[in-house]
Amino acid sequence: MHYTLSDYIVDLVQNSVEAKADEVTVDLYESQDKGIKVCISDNGCGMDDKTLARVRDPFFTDGIKHAKRRVGLGLSFLAQLADQCKGSWDITSEKNVGTSLSFSYDSKNIDAPPVGNLVNALVTLMGQPGEFELKFNRIFDDDSWAVSRSEVADALGDLRDAQALIALRKYLRSMEEELIENKKLFEQGGIDKWVK
């Protein structure tokens, strides 16, 4: 099990990048009443129906990344998350077209993972090697912000550079801070309490 929602998102976006997607879109919907819903879609290599039927099995993996490994836990963790906090999840995929994944859960459930440090998760995802576009949309009730890897790469240049990553972190943090402030969440602890 991953500890925070941000860790799930990092893991799943990595799956998309490893499936040779050059465009990954992540929508994170959060609502004070309705809980959390995440949709991730990519234009990677996709899966045929036979493979798709087996991805829920923790003892199934395609064997490409780790030739000798016999487990694939990513989606099994997701299934467990949905199961334990009154949620649901779904995956659709088409070979050579791409994969779409969505999951939702009740964020007030005692077993629901905290959102975690979304800003750092995005910084690490955007700083990953390779050419791919990552579009991230954060929607919280009627507030939202969005970021794409191409626009920040355009503004910052090489995203491996530490100073570029520091500027990116500042940028994302400013947007998340404003959203959290608008929602008057965790008034006493501020963003630090919220993201940890």
Added chain:
Amino acid sequence: MGKISLADLKKLREVKKNELSRRDSEGKSVHIIVGMGTCGIAAGAKEAFNAFLDEIDAKGLTDVTVTQTGCIGLCNVEPTVEVQMPGMPDIIYGNVKADVAKRIVNEHLIERKLLDGHVVDKPAADILK
């Protein structure tokens, strides 16, 4: 702090770029490579990655890259971090929690000293170019 716009971000970056171009950067690049496989993340690689950015920011270092890689097979001493810089041997550090990441910036990068007790390996021959 107010919300930063994309245009502000660009400006911020230009200032940094100008600072950078004033320096003689030839052959001075420092590369920090953080192991962010599942084992690394479980051991605290995310916090270490963040601590590297914090300390590089605090010390105002430019010409440093911070990149990520997968598991390099030293899961017992994760988080692992490789540091490459001119004039120093390539070193793989182990057990790099956030406080050790801070020390790497100050001792290895700035004072040019190896950290006692955290040197795990030189990179294996097959991952040296």
